[in-house]
Amino acid sequence: MAEMKTITPPLRHEDVADLKVGDAVHITGVIYTARDAAHKRLVELIDAGEKLPLDFEGQIIYYAGPTPAKPGKVIGSVGPTTSGRMDPYAPKLLEQGLKGMIGKGIRGSNVVEAMKKWKAVYFAATGGAAALIAKSVVSVEIVAYEDLGAEAIRKLEVKNFPAIVVQDTYGGNLYEEGVRQYRKTDAE
Amino acid sequence: MREIPTEKITDEVMRLCIEANTLLGQDVLQAFHTFRDKEESPLGQEILDQLIENARIAADEEVPICQDTGFAVIFIELGQEVRLIGEGLEAAVNEGVRRGYTEGYLRKSIVRDPLNRVNTGDNTPAILYTNIVPGDRIKITIAPKGGGSENMSRIKMLKPADGAEGVKDFVIETVQLAGSNPCPPIILGVGIGGTFDKCAQLAKKALLRELGTSHPDPFYADMEKELLEKVNALGIGPQGLGGRTTALGVLIETYPCHIASLPAAVNIQCHVARHKSVVI
Numbered sequence: 001m002a003e004m005k006t007i008t009p010p011l012r013h014e015d016v017a018d019l020k021v022g023d024a025v026h027i028t029g030v031i032y033t034a035r036d037a038a039h040k041r042l043v044e045l046i047d048a049g050e051k052l053p054l055d056f057e058g059q060i061i062y063y064a065g066p067t068p069a070k071p072g073k074v075i076g077s078v079g080p081t082t083s084g085r086m087d088p089y090a091p092k093l094l095e096q097g098l099k100g101m102i103g104k105g106i107r108g109s110n111v112v113e114a115m116k117k118w119k120a121v122y123f124a125a126t127g128g129a130a131a132l133i134a135k136s137v138v139s140v141e142i143v144a145y146e147d148l149g150a151e152a153i154r155k156l157e158v159k160n161f162p163a164i165v166v167q168d169t170y171g172g173n174l175y176e177e178g179v180r181q182y183r184k185t186d187a188e
Numbered sequence: 189m190r191e192i193p194t195e196k197i198t199d200e201v202m203r204l205c206i207e208a209n210t211l212l213g214q215d216v217l218q219a220f221h222t223f224r225d226k227e228e229s230p231l232g233q234e235i236l237d238q239l240i241e242n243a244r245i246a247a248d249e250e251v252p253i254c255q256d257t258g259f260a261v262i263f264i265e266l267g268q269e270v271r272l273i274g275e276g277l278e279a280a281v282n283e284g285v286r287r288g289y290t291e292g293y294l295r296k297s298i299v300r301d302p303l304n305r306v307n308t309g310d311n312t313p314a315i316l317y318t319n320i321v322p323g324d325r326i327k328i329t330i331a332p333k334g335g336g337s338e339n340m341s342r343i344k345m346l347k348p349a350d351g352a353e354g355v356k357d358f359v360i361e362t363v364q365l366a367g368s369n370p371c372p373p374i375i376l377g378v379g380i381g382g383t384f385d386k387c388a389q390l391a392k393k394a395l396l397r398e399l400g401t402s403h404p405d406p407f408y409a410d411m412e413k414e415l416l417e418k419v420n421a422l423g424i425g426p427q428g429l430g431g432r433t434t435a436l437g438v439l440i441e442t443y444p445c446h447i448a449s450l451p452a453a454v455n456i457q458c459h460v461a462r463h464k465s466v467v468i
């Protein structure tokens with residue numbers, strides 16, 4: 001595997017330009033969770049020209065909805081959810097300055113185009129490795145939409161959150177490149 | 189008649205909800221190791237190592253393996269010599285789910301109405317399949333099912349003329365279309381035969397079989413083996429990032445069908461393949 005980079009949001013253009021598909025990174029600092037329902041609300045605010053509950057400039061959104069924390073723990077298990085469901089909303093947040101998204105699964109062409117235009121990267125976290133990923137979360141605070149429960153927007157302070165750059169600002173796509181490399185030619 | 193209070197069922201369902209979500213089966217763990225040794229992609233190896241470590245943390249700390257603690261799919265085999273005492277069976281099961289998901293710190297992922305999506309707040313109701321069987325025992329199996337892999341499942345009413353090849357093509361096509369979304373490595377539950385509804389149920393039921401076992405009929409055992417090889421030749425790999433380990437197993441269930449029909453269903457299960465049973 002490539003050598004490990006540590007990145008800390010807010011990300012600047014240079015930070016993002018430096019990230020290429022296949023890079024294994026550790027994220028240390030603040031990231032925000034948001035899933036379907038929170039995205040729907042955020043985009044409704046953007047469309048109405050209203051103020052968002054937080055400034056996304058340079059930030060990273062983690063597509064995740066944790067389990068409730070057991071007593072004595074800061075968070076429950078917290079792995080990524082399927083990113084494709086956020087594709088209809090993501091370009092509008094990228095326009096707001098969002099620089100990174102963490103999830104699982106390939107993104108649609110509308111997101112790829114917006115990532116190139118607004119210079120942002122997409123990271124994969126290991127789907128299902130939710131107990132392991134929770135170990136990198138240092139603190140949690142709900143910052144918006146508490147009524148959404150697991151789907152509320154949470155501010156996570158993380159240390160060495162493990163992620164892989166899977167779609168970069170250059171149009172690189174590890175989902176396509178990786179599969180091409182290991183596909184047996186006689187496979188149907 | 190053996191009398192069993194339905195409270196007992198509530199208690200067992202509660203316990204099984206928590207256990208299934210925190211303790212991964214030995215068969216799945218064994219498959220992680222077997223496929224880790226065969227995986228050629230360094231990134232794929234790293235991901236499988238993460239899954240092994242993840243299962244260890246979940247078991248040690250009694251926390252959910254995955255944050256999607258799923259829809260509580262429950263199978264009950266009810267002995268016909270059992271008389272249930274107390275509240276209704278369905279209510280008792282749902283009370284078990286409610287308590288398991290609340291007291292076990294599991295995520296509540298069920299909305300009351302598919303279009304007016306308000307969370308029920310306690311992960312109820314369960315999906316309950318009840319079978320009346322001979323005897324005086326009750327077997328309860330709980331298989332929490334995550335949304336990511338369920339969403340990639342498919343069913344198709346094939347023509348009888350499509351035959352075995354048609355079924356295999358449909359399975360492979362389904363895995364291709366699912367790609368990285370169901371958190372590969374996956375397990376494939378394949379239902380063949382029955383009616384439209386029965387076939388989907390067969391695919392789900394197939395997933396209860398232990399990994400590493402074969403279908404008792406050599407014809408279908410061979411088909412399972414062939415499909416696993418073909419699926420793993422696709423290159424999708426762990427998390428869809430390329431590699432040899434796309435699936436850990438293919439499990440087929442069949443049922444007689446109509447002379448005009450050949451239904452086939454693929455229920456995709458992610459590597460967090462949870463199911464626990466108890467016999468009362």
Ligand code: SF4
Nearest residue numbers: 128254334336371458
């Ligand atoms: S598909 Fe499975 S591993 Fe992936 S998020 Fe859903 S339950 Fe977890």
